[in-house]
Amino acid sequence: MNFIDVLHARKSVRAFADKPVSRETVEELLRLASRSPSGTNIQPWKVHIVAGDVRRRLEEEVLAHRETNPPDTGAEFPRMGKRKEPYQTRMRKLGKDMYSLIGIPKGDQAANWAQWGRNYKFFDAPVGLIFTVDKDLDRMSYVDIGMFMQSFMLAAKAHGLDTCAQGAWNNYWSVTRRVLNVPEDEFIIAGISLGYADDSHPVNTLVAEREPLDSFATFHGF
Numbered sequence: 001m002n003f004i005d006v007l008h009a010r011k012s013v014r015a016f017a018d019k020p021v022s023r024e025t026v027e028e029l030l031r032l033a034s035r036s037p038s039g040t041n042i043q044p045w046k047v048h049i050v051a052g053d054v055r056r057r058l059e060e061e062v063l064a065h066r067e068t069n070p071p072d073t074g075a076e077f078p079r080m081g082k083r084k085e086p087y088q089t090r091m092r093k094l095g096k097d098m099y100s101l102i103g104i105p106k107g108d109q110a111a112n113w114a115q116w117g118r119n120y121k122f123f124d125a126p127v128g129l130i131f132t133v134d135k136d137l138d139r140m141s142y143v144d145i146g147m148f149m150q151s152f153m154l155a156a157k158a159h160g161l162d163t164c165a166q167g168a169w170n171n172y173w174s175v176t177r178r179v180l181n182v183p184e185d186e187f188i189i190a191g192i193s194l195g196y197a198d199d200s201h202p203v204n205t206l207v208a209e210r211e212p213l214d215s216f217a218t219f220h221g222f
């Protein structure tokens with residue numbers, strides 16, 4: 001695939017096939033992603049790669065915690081609740097499109113809860129990644145880590161693999177910190193599921209729409 005094809009082919013996959021991904025492959029993708037730019041080349045990305053027993057423990061503990069606790073809050077990593085327009089509408093549209101594809105009726109809280117909970121099983125992908133950042137760094141470093149994540153996801157696609165970026169992993173950071181021994185001076189930002197798409201699953205037919213160019217681009221001096 002050429003680069004433009006890879007860019008178009010990458011999409012968030014939320015159901016993975018039971019097919020392993022080797023450590024060597026993950027290492028190769030991480031090396032490629034580390035070609036990402038970062039402000040003053042500080043390369044602030046840190047990533048925990050989970051598989052096997054540790055991954056099973058992480059999933060079990062986060063899912064159990066989630067049954068009886070609200071999402072973690074506090075000073076760890078400020079997140080926004082309800083977003084202003086047009087963001088709220090875009091978010092709702094994605095949820096509505098996804099849930100109608102997999103047959104979850106509007107207002108079915110239990111099914112909704114269960115589907116969102118699949119985040120904490122990495123959607124059954126064989127490999128999960130958890131990204132952290134040094135608490136001392138400013139927001140520009142989060143831009144750097146976003147670049148790394150996108151490079152990783154594109155590199156994965158170019159190797160025939162699929163991914164889903166997951167802010168969900170920030171919701172229960174206290175458990176993730178404990179299970180993975182993440183140092184206290186790092187924030188847990190997000191995760192990525194990595195594996196091969198289950199092409200028979202309807203959730204993977206979701207097409208997330210994009211707004212037209214003139215909704216986000218302002219040209220000056222042309």
Ligand SMILES: Cc1cc2nc3c(=O)[nH]c(=O)nc-3n(C[C@H](O)[C@H](O)[C@H](O)COP(=O)(O)O)c2cc1C
Nearest residue numbers: 010011012014094119164165166167168169190208
């Ligand atoms: C920073 C970030 C966090 C995300 N968090 C989640 C998540 O927790 N769960 C999920 O299913 N998708 C998550 N996504 C995937 C987005 O929903 C998806 O990228 C968006 O709808 C566009 O669709 P596409 O990736 O298929 O092009 C996240 C994406 C990004 C970039």
